[in-house]
Amino acid sequence: MTDRRQFLNLAAASAALACLPAGVARATLVAGRDYALVEFPQPTLDPKRVEVLEFFFYGCPHCFELEPLINRWLKTLPRHAYFRRLPAIFNDAWVPLAKAYFAAEALGVVEKLHGDLFNAIHLQGINLNNRDTLLRFVAQRGIDAAKFGAAYDAFGVQAKVQQARDLTSAYGIEGVPSMIVDGKYRTSSSMTGSHEKLFPVLNELIALAWRQHAAQR
Numbered sequence: 001m002t003d004r005r006q007f008l009n010l011a012a013a014s015a016a017l018a019c020l021p022a023g024v025a026r027a028t029l030v031a032g033r034d035y036a037l038v039e040f041p042q043p044t045l046d047p048k049r050v051e052v053l054e055f056f057f058y059g060c061p062h063c064f065e066l067e068p069l070i071n072r073w074l075k076t077l078p079r080h081a082y083f084r085r086l087p088a089i090f091n092d093a094w095v096p097l098a099k100a101y102f103a104a105e106a107l108g109v110v111e112k113l114h115g116d117l118f119n120a121i122h123l124q125g126i127n128l129n130n131r132d133t134l135l136r137f138v139a140q141r142g143i144d145a146a147k148f149g150a151a152y153d154a155f156g157v158q159a160k161v162q163q164a165r166d167l168t169s170a171y172g173i174e175g176v177p178s179m180i181v182d183g184k185y186r187t188s189s190s191m192t193g194s195h196e197k198l199f200p201v202l203n204e205l206i207a208l209a210w211r212q213h214a215a216q217r
Helices: 061-074 092-107 110-122 131-140 145-153 155-170 195-216
Strands: 050-056 081-087 178-181 185-187
Touching (some): 061 195, 081 155, 092 110, 092 131, 092 155, 178 195
Parallel strands (some): 050 081
Antiparallel strands (some): 050 178
């Protein structure tokens, strides 16, 4: 895991977790180790479903390693849950690659570019922090560089950068990749012990959050 500093162990309420979807291996969760409660829970985009939010950074090798596992896991995601990504921003050095993501999002080309951006950085050693290099890169993939550059510099992207900074802090993110379930549970490969062990924990937290949704209806 790419850490800004060592994860804090936060006290979390223990809950009886059961009723996992068929075919999902049960995880024995330990509060403060496998997951933690977000100190200040945040609203989600769709309160009728369970949100799984990944905080990532294109320059993080662990995020790069996790990406294919996420893509495989997404095929098993229940209909009452949804997944989205958000670039983490700890300091100004993280802003250019966050802007690259938000520009791709604004143009509707995240699915086309997301994996390519990771590969360019980690397999090809391309410095996509450089705006001109980034624009040449997207042009090589059939994306209008002028439009991408305009989106990269747009006020809307700058606003999303600030929002990403704020949420990185609000969710208590200390390193990436980190996952937030339903705006209130935080977990990561570092907490669970491996990338592979992360997904049973996510599945169980999704099940817990969905039961809480049902109880509130």
